[in-house]
Amino acid sequence: MRKIKYSNLLLLGVFIYISFHLVISLISKNIEVATLENEKFEAKIKTKGLIIREEHIVKSNSKGSLDLLVEEGERIKKSQEVAKVYRNNISSNIDNDIEALNTEIDKLKNGESNISKSEIIKLNKDIDNISNKVQSGLLYNSYSVVSENKDNLNSLIDERNRLLNNDIDSKRLETKEKQKEILNKNLEKNVSNLSSEISGIVSFKFDGNEDKYSYDKIDNLTKDDINKAENKFTVANEKGDAVNENEPVIRVINNYSTYVALYVNDKEAKNFEQDKSIILRFNDQNTEANVFKMYKDGENNVIILKITNQNIAIYDTRVEEFDIIYKQVEGLKIAKSAIDVVDDKQGVYVVDEESQKVNFVELDGIVYENDDYVFVDYYTNNINGINSVDLYDRIILKPNSINKNMRIE
Template identity: 25%
Template structure:
């Protein structure tokens, strides 16, 4: 084979090789075209979403709380569980006192001194009883004289004797009342003395509930600072940051004298004081109105009633009353909350799908026929990724700038185009 024939064959092979390579590239290109178009025309449906007009703020819970403090230092034994509801007279805890009973002995000495004083007073009152007998005799004589005066028609003398009788009768009642009070006081003091003597002997102190309610062993130190008795006095300046320094009293803990042991909380009615940074935000609210609260620390939606609105210039607070859901909040104090002013049923859509046309915000949607249409939208709220838009009226219409009549907005099953580049209204896509 000549050299020229070999060159010719090599050229033919190169051409065939180029042909096949080109064919492969063309094939791959056409395979990729549908995916390119799919990306360009990718759509999403609007996502149903509840849009809230809310005020983010803070609240402090106030309750009717009765603190029970230790009468001496010792070790505690608990008889009920945290969160239990107890009746009046329920034994909640017992403190076994340390060896030092000096406090109890001092209390016993004070009681005995009081008993001594009252006993002397009672002896004196017994002496007065002799006067009481004389009073009775005098009263009897006066009654007889009054009857005689009436029989003799001496009504003037009878009237004077009547006044004298009233005076003697008053003295008699005072003597009897004083004697009754002294006897009752002595009886109570004797009972208390017996109780203290038994405590010194047994070296224990029992604690019974004096009211019904929920028992809590979580002591946060704010029980007397944020008290229900002051709910009508709190102002914005009284709203302090809540520091989480709860102390939980447990079995066998050592308790010091005057240290809180537990508290009993009224679970029928409780309150929040809610901080308001700008009073204009709650201008639509009045005392007595219902109010809806939510938040990460709130269980679902919490409904209460505004009992008081307090303002200091442009800031203030509101006192909100509740009578439900107490079990979710009985051991909480400070909360981050949202005041829900209004709620809307709307849609959530990706922000990247939104464009502006003739100074009107909107999106492109693909109709069933494949025709691209522009739909104006009303943005109610937005975040970094999504916009929250109105559903419009019952006919999915909204009011837009420059139009005297409502126009159609996005509906639930409209396919919204995500990529708005090179898209025009009226285009037809599959």
């Protein structure tokens, strides 16, 4: 009986041992692990941004008909003439009329009037032919030929001079110059020339907030200003439209000075600092900017970003939804659920691929963390000889007292 009891106990012990290892094996197979890989990450917030520019509004200085001299989107220089306003029913064709008179006057002065032009052409040909005969006579000492054609040549030259200076053309020239003088006086008296005070990009659209959201008021913007701003740009005038005095006709935008105002809470504000470089993304387009100003607005923080990319084309937009990318990192992405603290050191449990045991490895080179993850710059660690987690390490995602002390299959 005693031998039978000992045998049963031995069998029970073997059974318990095998069962324990089977359970341990099953547990080890079901422990959550993750293989560390290099990942890129953008820390960002999505928010509404108010766009602020240096803008100059060209206004009509009188009532009349508008003639635009530039195109939408055209880049102009400072003091460049951009438009004209014609008063008192003066037509914009007056410029063309003056130009046509200039052409006629030049022709009359050069002997190319309609009256004498054909005759002068014929006379020039005859003069050339007789000149050739005279030269040939001189060459071959045929003085009779020279004498015969000399008088005829002089007669033709006198006739040409008479036509070039005839009274008819002189009268016509005098009339045309008087007409030009009258038109120039009308032009000077009834036409206003409009020019821009700054260089920049031309736009014919306005929203009436050019003064409110200007650079010189950038320190006074509030959360309410940003929230209430809307895109309400409309075309003010087109070529030939009637305009009134002080009415806007052209908006000129300095595309080298563009700012975006936004607001964030105190927690988000910790991600920004003076002169920090950030990325603005909108309409799948990235543009560089930096933190120009930061100031408090009650419980919020107003941040002014200055766009440093001069090619950004948001001239006819007052507000836009932006992704504000305040940090771009690359490294090993580690879930915070995998992190444990041992002897005041943060680390994770890494599986030794040979022994299948786990080892606690301190995290070093953390370049960014949020509520859920940390990122470790393993590349810099390797260069500097710092022993920490490495690429393709397997770590336990949810360490506890059991899985930290068992082999991981």
